[in-house]
Amino acid sequence: MSKNETEEIDANVLFSEFKEHSVADFFKKNRQMLGLYGKQRTLTTIIHELVTNSLDACEEAGILPEIEVQVSEIAKEHYEIAVKDNGPGIPENKVGNALGKLLAGTKFHRLVQTRGQQGIGVSGIILFSQITTGKPSKVITGTSKEKTISLEISIDSKTNSPKMTNKQVLEKKHRGTIIKSKFKEIIYKKGQNSVDEYLRRSAIANPHASIKFQDPFGEVVEYTRTVKKLPQIPKEVKPHPRGVSVDEMLSFARHSESRKVSSYLAQAYDRFGSKAIENVAKLVHFDINKDPKKITWEEAEDIVKAIKQTKFIAPNTENLVPIGQNHIEKPLKSIVDPEFVFVTTRKPAVYQGGYAFQVEVGVAYGGGAGRLMFIDKKNEEEGPKEIRFSEIIRYANKAPLLFDAGGCAITKTVQSVDWKRYGVSNFDNSPITVFVNVVSVHIPYTSAGKTAIAEEEEIVNDIKLALMDVSRKVGGFIIQKKREAERKEKRRVFSKYVPEIVAALSRSTGKSKELLEKNLMTMVLEKLKLDDEENGFEEPIKEEPTKEEPTKEKKE
């Protein structure tokens, strides 16, 4: 026994401090886990939670979203934030728990693609408002059938329950929800991680939404919708058998109302047809007519194994609503303003746990693509030139992800692509915007702050395949562009010396300069065309010969 033995403290003394804690207290103490740290980041995160909540509410209710965001400065590092939507509103008897209780909501237990999925977002924001200012948040909400009410709400963090005061019925009806909260320890700044950038990216991925933003200086930016139709509303669908874990297979079975395992499978899962059930029945080592409530872990495991050896139709896609090729191209063109854009959407797939997901990727190149780093004024011949670096804009269920890029499956996958193969010789320093949107019935976030997607194998693979698909097209275009530039340069060089050659030929042959020049130009253009064909470049773009005046420079 060591000498330390004498000073030892008994377990019963140590455990006298044992306590349980509410989830509200947990996140109050660990606000960093909600992304609420860093003064600018915190402000952007607040806007993110409120805006995604509004967009979800509108879309679920089948309403074209109209969102108004206002950030007003009260004092130094002290702001009021108001977000107003035209959504369905919150029924009076649900307001408290919807906004004033963490881990409560309509989204967590359903397999449906929404931006929020945890039941923490807005209630976390209301909690943060009260712990930095001591003030409750003001809520105005009205549904289509009920009165419009106004109230103040805060959260008792000890019990994770709402406290509501000053409830009033408003005479002026508003269908939708307005949340107004005050915050300290935050700061409004423009730039890469700003509210402005967050909303710009939201507008890119949500062309059906109108978003209006008034900053603390009173300046208003408005993104009006470029798509007038609401995207299809994602439907809740049953889990696809592929990827369902043994634990889920068992716990769904125990809660099933079916009398036989066979009917449980048909009823509880998407795409579990009679053929698949027949096949599973053959493969498992127990009678599939058994009561599902009585299956063991081993039997559930047996079913999951059998599923892996059974063919299923691809998942029902009604629960996944990607943005869609056109609706990515349009805003990327109008907001980013690049030379060209290519977009691809993968087929829906399933990752570990049976969660359906789908990846769409857009690459915009040249022009206004990438991030403007500085303007190079040294290049006298071509005038000032914008120097642009690459940017990766990430989305999860159409909500922009601005932070923790380094830990995100999207960034890591984009960086793992061998861009040189696609004509992008230096990815970091290229004018390129890579747009990636992952939609899923359950995004595997690495943290409750919902800033980065975990590297689930299937998701990483699909992002990679989508990137490769788009990059091939981009590469073709970049190569075409390079060829054009080369051709232009050749043409410029030829035409520069044509007058001299023509003059010399004319002197020695006595033919007219005009005729000689015409013939020579035809020859030159014919030669350039041949070069292109040799390079497998089929249809050179027709262009007027350059109209540059021949200069007097000498050959070297």
Add this chain to the structure above:
Amino acid sequence: MSKNETEEIDANVLFSEFKEHSVADFFKKNRQMLGLYGKQRTLTTIIHELVTNSLDACEEAGILPEIEVQVSEIAKEHYEIAVKDNGPGIPENKVGNALGKLLAGTKFHRLVQTRGQQGIGVSGIILFSQITTGKPSKVITGTSKEKTISLEISIDSKTNSPKMTNKQVLEKKHRGTIIKSKFKEIIYKKGQNSVDEYLRRSAIANPHASIKFQDPFGEVVEYTRTVKKLPQIPKEVKPHPRGVSVDEMLSFARHSESRKVSSYLAQAYDRFGSKAIENVAKLVHFDINKDPKKITWEEAEDIVKAIKQTKFIAPNTENLVPIGQNHIEKPLKSIVDPEFVFVTTRKPAVYQGGYAFQVEVGVAYGGGAGRLMFIDKKNEEEGPKEIRFSEIIRYANKAPLLFDAGGCAITKTVQSVDWKRYGVSNFDNSPITVFVNVVSVHIPYTSAGKTAIAEEEEIVNDIKLALMDVSRKVGGFIIQKKREAERKEKRRVFSKYVPEIVAALSRSTGKSKELLEKNLMTMVLEKLKLDDEENGFEEPIKEEPTKEEPTKEKKE
């Protein structure tokens, strides 16, 4: 009204799905937030949670830790993990809630430096075991006063409560706790993110612990303690007034048993002496003899403002126990085996929220420092050479952080240092190990998986200052090393040509070669010494002149 209006769904229909969820269900669905994703990463995370829990238990009880970790392969991607400690054990009536309930424990509500702080770690692991294998975890635990019991435990995730079965009293007494769980979807691999590396780093930062690890191949690695004394046990201390938020000022006041605000301040906070109270009394706009239970948010805010203008003694350091300079140097030298090591420990400080923290930094350079990337065999003259890249080893409360380096305040700060200023011309490709340990009564993790520290301003600043301090010393050493290398090279070059010069001189002067050589060498060494002195390098290390045989190469 748009056409969509007709398809709108009413709020009451939408909210009919409204539900509350348990924190266990939350983390079951969001296992990524606990760091439980990626097959290798998941295994390392499991070990991390179990080992830190054991180390905490031993230290809190004043016991020198002896930890045994065993990973056994059951089948492909299917393992059993056992962690055994010699800690205080868990009292029988507390086992259920301590291991089978999330957000319960002795640590969350106390300001004391422990590795765990959330009450999620081990219960999250037990939950993950059961959802991947359907099996409960086996627990054997005994305290010094009670019997040793064995039982099986799992978690009812719907209610976040423990289910215990097969409880037995064991005849063979064991003081401490053994947890044995089975897992699927994990994989054991060696390498950078492995259990091996995790335990190696644990041993570096915990020289007072003995850690024994048996891998699935039966190989055993044992880190025996290099320090025989238990570090001081961190004491729970009251919060320091600096950094206490208004919300805390108010809620502590409302729970205070004091009758006056003045006595509440003296009683509830560390270092709130009578002088400080007098000063605060002068600055606030209300009577400080008021009942603390009756103060308003505005008054609490007033106190916090006054605190900012009041001088306080630095925080009590009894709640912070850094590893200490010697105890970092020792294992860094023995385990990393570098050419030299410098270590610095900052004074305790406080970050946002009033949490005390302290930073210690060690830099090991040359020799076995850094990560071995490959062995360069091309260099024929000097023989094969190890090519080593820099590595940053991060710790929070002495527990290694292996993942999400990119999002961690430590990595970001190390990378922000201008290493060139300190003689490290290319940080990434240098043989350098940077060791950073942040201890705090509450580490601001970015996620419940506890893999990265959030960039809280005060912590970032202190890491930076510590790095600069150590780097200056490192820089001095690197410059000295470069000078030595230069001197060696000069000497080599001189001595290479000395025989030729001596021969020529001997021929022309007729003096003996021996005399000429002796004089020439003395001159050369004198010259080298002068060079050094001119460069402000006071004491050149004495070395034997190189004994290389002069070669026959010609001067160019």
